[in-house]
Amino acid sequence: MPIRCEIVSQDRMVFEGEADIVILPGSEGEMGILPNHAPLLSTLNYGVMKVRFQGQEQYFTVAGGVVDVQPDRVVVLTDAAENVDEIDVRRAEEAIRRAEEYLKAGPPPDTDEYLAMEAALKRSHLRLEAVKRYRGPSMPSYRREES
């Protein structure tokens, strides 16, 4: 019996579907969740989570957050998440450049903007890493540039 997996970011439902196993970047280390897992509440690290269903694997970046595991479902709540196949490489690179420029200028830390930029930088690096590692050769990483 598969387990239901839901990935929700602050601005949309990223993924909703069945899974045989869900592998998550838990704050205490990677964890694989199988159906009928005991209830678990855990914080997540920045990282990539995997959803495997009938031999097919899908990868999602998650920018921290929490996961609520119930025997019949895994609900991931995160600030930002996307399917690795949907990541826009150019946009991520752009974001990194912008954030680095901002941080280089030496703005006062601990302002909302500073923290937001820092988080954006972290997220974008994560996206690029994920693309490098998990996007198959059939999926050229600059595919969006051509369209």
Next chain:
Amino acid sequence: MPNTREVRLRIRSIKNISQVTRALQAVSTSKVRKSMATLMQTRPYATKAWQVLTNIANQPGRDNLHPLLTQRKTISAGLVIVITGDRGLAGAYNTNIIRFALQQFSKYPYPIRYVAVGRKGRDLLIRSRKNVIAEFSNLPAAPTYTDVSAIGKLAIEEFLTQRVDEVFLVYTDFVSMVRQIPTVRKILPLEYQRGEERVETFDANARHHIEATYIYEPDMDTILDRIVPRFTSLQVYQAILEAQASEHAARMVAMKNATDAATELAASLQLEYNKARQQVITNEMLDIAGGAEALSSQG
């Protein structure tokens, strides 16, 4: 007999008004679309966050889990956050939600402190001599979470410092363009909820699992400290988005009604004007005919 000039002036002013209301209706229509889009985007997260919170609240021994989840044995005061609009011309939207709030809490046996979100709500609450401790008005048209997180923070602080023992949220839930429902929701401490959908769908093992306590990683305090306050504030944020969409929808409907009424009134006044004009002509004709008659009978 109304004077034709007067009627003409009234027709003109009514047509002007209908132009204004029609413009407002168009503005509200586009605003309600935008609000709806935002609402649909943020709803899944807020709903799931609420579900996680209720899952936590359904844990056995929840009163020892986290101060925000603890149900106090004696209750001596409540806090009510009422969400209204800053502006009027939205039909009964503002009065409805305030009336609903006052009615809901008219039997509440303890003193209530109110937090007004929206200028209209503040005015109406103060006019009915309620204890308003804070107001948040002039919120941006599409607020972000950080714009409104202060409201949630205030509620949490009031609760933790024991000035109040319960916190309620009163807002207008957006169901559809034509349906918005005044809603009251207890956000602190979380209501224990029995019989969630999961119990039905997961029949055989349901009992067992409902009893099971969470495994916490890294540990209970860290994780609850991180999510309970945040998710509580998030509920306030979502309620504000719901209320804004409702306000725009209510204004759209009110303006549509006003436009329709104005059009109808203008039409009936036009009829009256035509009649009056006809009457004047008839009178003049009668005068002339009468005069001619008198002259001819003289000769």
